[in-house]
Amino acid sequence: MGAKTSPEEPLPVRSVLQMVAQWIGRLGTIWVEGQITELTARGGTVFMTLRDPVANMSARVTCARTVYEASVPRPVDGARVVVHVKADFWVNRGSFAFTAIEIRPVGVGELLARLERLRQVLAAEGLFNNDRKRRLPFLPGTVGLICGRDSAAERDVLENARRRWPAVRFKVEAVAVQGSYAVAEVTEALRKLDGDREVDVIIVTRGGGSLEDLLPFSDESLVRAVAACRTPVVSAIGHEQDSPLLDLVADLRASTPTDAAKKVVPDVGEQLTLVRQLRDRGRRVVGGWLDREQHWLQSVRSRPSLSDPVRELDRRAEQVDALRDRSRRCLTGSLDRSADGLEHLRARLIALSPAATLERGYSIVQRPSGEVVRRAADLSPGDALTLRLPDDRVSVTVTETSP
Structure with a gap:
């Protein structure tokens, strides 16, 4: 419980600092993971700052030179380490720091194992499913670009995109693409571009690097931020062989920054060629259809019933006359035969009659x-x-x- 104080009975500074030192001392020794920055050595003591890889937080760490040199390989600025520390509070100065007892670099194998576990967790949640990925617009009006400051990746994307489609517009967000600030800055730039209604697609890009350099693009918070974006996101991190988790959650993966420009922006020359080909094909199709219809119309017009309708009437009239004459001949022959039969019958009746x-x-x-x-x-x-x-x-x- 805290000490009871009042305006009439305050505690002196020394008492408060001593109480803080006691509270911190109860923490004992713990293992802490972070990224080393501001590494310096003075005499037999090494001073460094241990920064959280995700949040913008850090703590001072001091250690004996022997402890530092006992770590193989020796940590350098930007290295990920696990440090066995004891929390110390300096009462006289009112400052807090860690005293390192042991430093262990985080090896590549361990990093890969962590990334694999994280990949499995995110995959189980469905963040990498293809059915949630969105199609890129055919011709984006404005492209959001997240890249390093004055980086080669930025130049590759801008130059190749404008070479393919000169009218394309970009909104560039220059951020840290490695180190302790990378995750926070990339996430903030992503949130900003995703909220801009003019931006139709977002490219997140940087050049190649080591596994440690590309670790920010496998950070869980950044991966989830990309999954939550409403705007389609293209990942163009490193080279073909590099595969951070951002590649899996992005709507489209590009092997290089140049490839990202080619996949996001269509080539004006290719599109003009395609338009010409489609136009010529359309003309051929319509021309062929018109020719077929014209031939059909000509064949219909050449039929006797349409070319000379009177001829058909005459032919029908001739048929009627022929049938009429034939019926007359048949009827006349039948009457003559009947008359002859009747005459023969009359003669027979007369011959047989008593009269x-x-x-x-x-x-x-x-x-x-x-x-x-x-x-x-x-x-x-x-x-x-x-x-x-x-x-x-x-x-x-x-x-x-x-x-």
Whole structure:
């Protein structure tokens, strides 16, 4: 618990500093990781600043020269180290510092193992999935560029982009691309460009370097910041063989800064050639279609039904006349044949008719009842008979019969 004080009973500075020293002394010895900056040696003591690789925080560290020289390889400015320290608070000066007991450089193998573990964690969260990556605009109006101050990477991107498309515009954010300030400055530049509505795509680039130089671009906070961007991000870090985690989360990876310029900005010459080719192809397609339609129209117009409609009517009229004449001939022949048959039938009927016999001088004797008398023996005197002649009838009475 803190000491009880009041305006009437304050504590002197020495008491407060001694209490702070006691509190810090309870920390004991701990292992701390950081990046060495401001490394100097005076006599038998080495002074350095141990900076946090992500946050803008640092602490002073002192160690004996023997401790420093016992580290193999010896740490230099910018090196990542793990230091076994004891926290000290100097009461007389009111200052805080670490006293190094042992210094161990962070080896490449250990760094790679850490990066691999971080890569697996981020991959499991889906930050590297292809379905979340966005397509770059065909022709960005303004390109945001995050690069080192007066760096070769900046010149490569600007020169190659303007050579390909002279009208392209850039908003350049010059930041530290290695060291303890890199992560914070790159993240801030990324946030600034992502919030600018004029920026259509962001390029994060720097030249090649060692694994330690490129470590800021595998920092978890920076990787998550890129994943949260609304603007498409292109990563162009180092050379082809370099592969920081930023390459995996970015919407597009470029092998070099020059390659980034080629992938972000189209080549005006190539596009003009493509336009000419597409225009010529379109003309050929339309011309071919018009030729086919014209040939079809000509073939349709050359058909008799369209070229000479009256000819078809005449042909149909000739067919009608021919059918009419044919029907007349058929009907006339049928009537003639029927008339001849009727005449033959009439002649036969006449030949078989009793009237023909009567014409030859015969007559038919009938009783009043119509019965035909065939024998005289069937008659008696006084019977009334009718004689049927060819043209008329005669009524007679029987006066005498003879055999």
